[in-house]
Amino acid sequence: MKNKKPWPTKKAMEQVYAMNLWGEGETAFYSGNGSHDEVLVKPYIEVVGNFLKTHRSNLSVCDLGCGDFNIGRQLLEYATHYIAVDIVPALINNNKTRFGFDHLEFRCLNIAEDELPEGDVVILRQVLQHLSNSEVRSVLNKIRAYNYLLLTEHHPESDFIPNKDIISGQGIRLKKNSGLEITKPPFNFKFETRMELLSIPDPNGKGLIKTTLYRVQ
Numbered sequence: 428m429k430n431k432k433p434w435p436t437k438k439a440m441e442q443v444y445a446m447n448l449w450g451e452g453e454t455a456f457y458s459g460n461g462s463h464d465e466v467l468v469k470p471y472i473e474v475v476g477n478f479l480k481t482h483r484s485n486l487s488v489c490d491l492g493c494g495d496f497n498i499g500r501q502l503l504e505y506a507t508h509y510i511a512v513d514i515v516p517a518l519i520n521n522n523k524t525r526f527g528f529d530h531l532e533f534r535c536l537n538i539a540e541d542e543l544p545e546g547d548v549v550i551l552r553q554v555l556q557h558l559s560n561s562e563v564r565s566v567l568n569k570i571r572a573y574n575y576l577l578l579t580e581h582h583p584e585s586d587f588i589p590n591k592d593i594i595s596g597q598g599i600r601l602k603k604n605s606g607l608e609i610t611k612p613p614f615n616f617k618f619e620t621r622m623e624l625l626s627i628p629d630p631n632g633k634g635l636i637k638t639t640l641y642r643v644q
Contacts, residue, residue: 436562437514437537439596444515454525456518458494461553466630471552471638472501474624475577478640479505479548489546489573491538491566492554496522499550503528510544512536539565543572552579553636555607556599560592560614567609567616576641577624582606583634590614601634617644 443449449459461467479486484505493499493511495518503509510532513519519535526533534544538554539562549570555563555578570576581601589608591600600606609616618641625638 436595440515456495456521462494462497476505486547488548489544490550543569548575549573550577556581559595562595579638580607581636619644
């Protein structure tokens with residue numbers, strides 16, 4: 428059996444959208460059921476919206492890996508400024524034509540390699556799970572510039588060994604019965620406080636989708 432070779436993350440994600448590997452929706456770009464299934468989306472918007480409202484909707488948000496923006500568009504009202512980032516140029520250009528708000532900005536960036544925008548809160552919703560440990564480490568090093576991290580990851584339902592390495596863009600750790608735990612080796616992410624906001628069984632019966640709020644140290 429041939430070993431899979433690393434492929435640039437940008438190329439991998441461009442292929443996902445070009446070949447509709449996450450399914451098809453009503454628009455040219457579709458970020459999969461995880462961004463559209465109301466079983467997952469509705470409670471997520473509720474808990475994240477409530478967090479932002481506790482700060483009187485006075486926080487600037489940086490959404491890293493915004494996808495087709497079905498999630499982000501529902502959080503706009505809770506932010507003073509919202510920067511939505513993705514690695515696929517055609518996706519970002521499409522979003523710019525579909526969503527126009529004075530306090531909304533789209534940027535095309537490789538979050539592992541490029542400088543990230545400033546903000547109070549960073550959202551990473553089922554993004555790091557697609558990246559290799561090396562790229563995850565690179566992103567986490569930059570997250571320390573923010574006050575809060577809202578992290579959503581897909582975990583096995585039973586006990587698992589965390590942070591098994593993968594090739595970026597070629598599936599997620601769930602296929603290795605693993606999941607991302609940023610506070611454990613090799614990342615050892617430091618934080619002031621941590622609170623699990625949400626844990627939802629995957630509608631397809633494959634593990635749990637967990638959202639955790641970190642007050643960054």
